[in-house]
Amino acid sequence: MASIPAVLKSEWTKIRTVSSTTWTLATALLVTVALSAALSALMKSTFDDLSNVEKATFDPTFISFSGMMLGQLAMIVFGVLVVGTEYSSGSIRSSLSSVPQRGTFLFSKIAVATVLALVVGLATSFLSFFLGQALLGSELRTTLGEDNVLRAVVGGGLYMALIALFSMGVATMLRSSMLSLGILMPFFFLISQILSAVPGAKKVARYFPDQAGSKIMQVVPDAMGGEKAPYGPWGGLGIMLLWVAAALVGGFLVLKNRDA
Numbered sequence: 001m002a003s004i005p006a007v008l009k010s011e012w013t014k015i016r017t018v019s020s021t022t023w024t025l026a027t028a029l030l031v032t033v034a035l036s037a038a039l040s041a042l043m044k045s046t047f048d049d050l051s052n053v054e055k056a057t058f059d060p061t062f063i064s065f066s067g068m069m070l071g072q073l074a075m076i077v078f079g080v081l082v083v084g085t086e087y088s089s090g091s092i093r094s095s096l097s098s099v100p101q102r103g104t105f106l107f108s109k110i111a112v113a114t115v116l117a118l119v120v121g122l123a124t125s126f127l128s129f130f131l132g133q134a135l136l137g138s139e140l141r142t143t144l145g146e147d148n149v150l151r152a153v154v155g156g157g158l159y160m161a162l163i164a165l166f167s168m169g170v171a172t173m174l175r176s177s178m179l180s181l182g183i184l185m186p187f188f189f190l191i192s193q194i195l196s197a198v199p200g201a202k203k204v205a206r207y208f209p210d211q212a213g214s215k216i217m218q219v220v221p222d223a224m225g226g227e228k229a230p231y232g233p234w235g236g237l238g239i240m241l242l243w244v245a246a247a248l249v250g251g252f253l254v255l256k257n258r259d260a
Contacts, residue, residue: 007099007108015112018085024078025116028160029124032071033131039066040132044140059223060142061152064132068156068217069189071124072163072210075117076184079167082113083251084177102255106172110248114165121160129153148219148233155216155233162244163188166209169247173254202227213240 015021043063050058086092099105133141144150171180188210195205205211206229215229215236222228231239 004104004108007104008112010098011109011112014086014109015082015116018081020085021078021081024074024081025120028071028074028078029120029127031074032065032067032124032160033127035067035070036064036128037067037131037135040064040135044136047140057220057223058140059218059220060133060136060140061129061149061219062217062223063136064129065125065156065217066132067128068159068214069193072160073185073189075121075160075164076167076188077181078117079113079164080171080177080180080184082109082164083168083171084175084180087175088177103252106252106255110165110168113168114161117164118157118161121164122154122157124160125153125156128156142219146219151233152217152219155237158237159213159216159240162213162240163210166240166244166247169244169249169251172251173247175254175258206230207239209240209243212236212243 040063047055047058086095096102096105099108129144133143142149144153167180167184170184171177174180174183192205192208192210195201195208196211198205212229212231213236215231216233218233221232229236
């Protein structure tokens, strides 16, 4: 019976020695920070062109996370690769032979990857915030000491980690990197964004994991004149956690009941 510390060490070695997972985490950080900085600078130069409603509900914290939409795609890739690489290479068989306790195997893999995703997510969130506020200038920027700003910045890191965790659960269920990416990437990048803008569908789309979870990054409710959601920042994060839990339970059941 493999001990949990030994399995955790093994999973850390796997992730650390696969260059693709390292590069996806670096991409998540760089893309998010760079795009957020660019859009924060653009917002400063075009702020006077906003409507009165948009000016009244301007959220300097949330605008500094503008690059999160693309950065989260790199987190999706990271989460999928952490699980899917073993299936595509066939090494999942030897892994399960070494660690026949499938719950221990899955928990260890997800625990190590989630800690990494959280560290990168928090670094990304804080860097995006500080750089974004610097580019917004003294008239528009806010500080960590303002009400709910620290919650939003820490929430940005939690959001990125949960996106990766959700992707791991889905990849464990589907057991294929290509299939997982083929579903998750269009869902988060296209379907969720499109449906959230369609009047008849937005009431459903607001309960999608990304739409609900992103509320934790808002300081000003209904930022930039957006529609009021039937839940607050923590409620939105709770909805996202339910999605993550469902994906992980589904992944565990598939891993437990199906051959490698």
